[in-house]
Amino acid sequence: MVASMHDANRSSPESLEITRPDDWHLHLRDGAMLARVVPPTARRFGRAIVMPNLVPAVTTVAGALAYRERILAACPDDADFEPLMTLYLTDDTPVSEIEAAAMSPHVAGVKVYPRGATTHSSEGVSDLSRLGSVLEALASTGLPLLVHGESTAPDCDVFDRERVYLEETLSPVIDRYPALRVVFEHITTQEAAAFVREAPPRVAATITPQHLLLNRNAIFAGGLRPHHYCLPVLKREGDRRALVAAATSGDPSFFLGTDSAPHPRAAKETDCGCAGIYSAPVALEAYAEAFASAGALERLEGFASHFGADFYGVPRNAGRVRLVAQPWSPPDSEGEGGSALRVFLGGETLRYRVVD
Numbered sequence: 001m002v003a004s005m006h007d008a009n010r011s012s013p014e015s016l017e018i019t020r021p022d023d024w025h026l027h028l029r030d031g032a033m034l035a036r037v038v039p040p041t042a043r044r045f046g047r048a049i050v051m052p053n054l055v056p057a058v059t060t061v062a063g064a065l066a067y068r069e070r071i072l073a074a075c076p077d078d079a080d081f082e083p084l085m086t087l088y089l090t091d092d093t094p095v096s097e098i099e100a101a102a103m104s105p106h107v108a109g110v111k112v113y114p115r116g117a118t119t120h121s122s123e124g125v126s127d128l129s130r131l132g133s134v135l136e137a138l139a140s141t142g143l144p145l146l147v148h149g150e151s152t153a154p155d156c157d158v159f160d161r162e163r164v165y166l167e168e169t170l171s172p173v174i175d176r177y178p179a180l181r182v183v184f185e186h187i188t189t190q191e192a193a194a195f196v197r198e199a200p201p202r203v204a205a206t207i208t209p210q211h212l213l214l215n216r217n218a219i220f221a222g223g224l225r226p227h228h229y230c231l232p233v234l235k236r237e238g239d240r241r242a243l244v245a246a247a248t249s250g251d252p253s254f255f256l257g258t259d260s261a262p263h264p265r266a267a268k269e270t271d272c273g274c275a276g277i278y279s280a281p282v283a284l285e286a287y288a289e290a291f292a293s294a295g296a297l298e299r300l301e302g303f304a305s306h307f308g309a310d311f312y313g314v315p316r317n318a319g320r321v322r323l324v325a326q327p328w329s330p331p332d333s334e335g336e337g338g339s340a341l342r343v344f345l346g347g348e349t350l351r352y353r354v355v356d
């Protein structure tokens with residue numbers, strides 16, 4: 001059961017038309033998986049910030065541009081979709097690469113994964129605060145730093161990792177570089193929401209559909225639920241409510257980033273299952289569910305379609321998307337056997353459906 005579905009069923013419009021949304025945090029993978037997961041996003045979203053945690057990671061502008069071509073080749077012919085690329089920051093990223101990224105019209109940010117924090121982060125950054133010249137280059141070019149904000153200290157409790165990283169690493173870096181533009185990615189805690197709300201406009205955050213709809217009970221509902229395991233891990237109900245309040249507040253510092261992260265069923269349902277929830281096929285409807293439960297559907301457009309574009313300094317999309325109140329159930333999974341992808345909210349009933 002989805003946590004927010006316990007909320008009162010407030011008055012909801014029969015239909016809603018919004019500016020075509022963008023996804024400001026997305027994993028598209030590569031090869032055969034890329035071909036499977038690009039179409040659902042390309043059909044719904046105008047643009048997406050594409051994460052660089054491939055194997056090997058996308059660490060150079062040349063690598064990002066080549067990856068972009070592979071993504072475009074996987075788009076349906078009639079899709080009008082623009083992938084916005086990111087570079088994966090390592091301890092050895094040269095300043096010249098940051099400057100080249102800032103010059104490229106196709107690179108929109110640089111991603112920091114604390115080393116060992118999540119899927120494919122073994123080449124990540126060991127200590128962000130030591131990358132002074134890179135942070136200065138980001139600050140002076142205005143290219144945003146996209147942060148997976150979790151402490152990797154072995155004795156740090158998994159549920160405290162975001163709060164500890166914020167206190168120990170991210171907040172001091174934001175203070176030390178007053179021109180640095182930061183997206184605190186997939187925030188999961190009330191502390192992160194409060195921090196971003198109080199921070200200057202150069203600091204923003206993305207919020208995923210799963211962190212708006214579920215709390216950590218969903219990982220253990222009647223048994224272990226590997227398809228509700230993502231990083232940062234789901235948190236308490238109080239955190240979920242704080243995220244819903246932030247997303248539906250109309251504060252432009254909070255915008256849509258699905259963190260849709262496909263892993264084949266066999267890699268999720270195993271001894272040591274991968275972190276990641278595949279939400280792309282239902283993402284907009286899932287956000288609509290969260291906003292409808294909060295009685296705030298009229299705020300969905302800002303969050304989904306305006307604030308991210310404004311932060312990244314690109315025009316808002318011209319197209320429109322219509323949602324109608326028409327209960328439906330997403331398919332459980334896409335594909336067969338061990339390579340199937342379990343779809344977020346598959347089998348649940350959603351209130352809104354996108355009509356083309």
Ligand code: NCD
Binds near residue numbers: 230
């Ligand atoms: C992401 C992935 O699978 O690439 N997984 C996840 O749980 N979100 C990595 C990430 O964004 O942390």
Ligand code: ZN
Binds near residue numbers: 026027259261
């Ligand atoms: Zn991610």
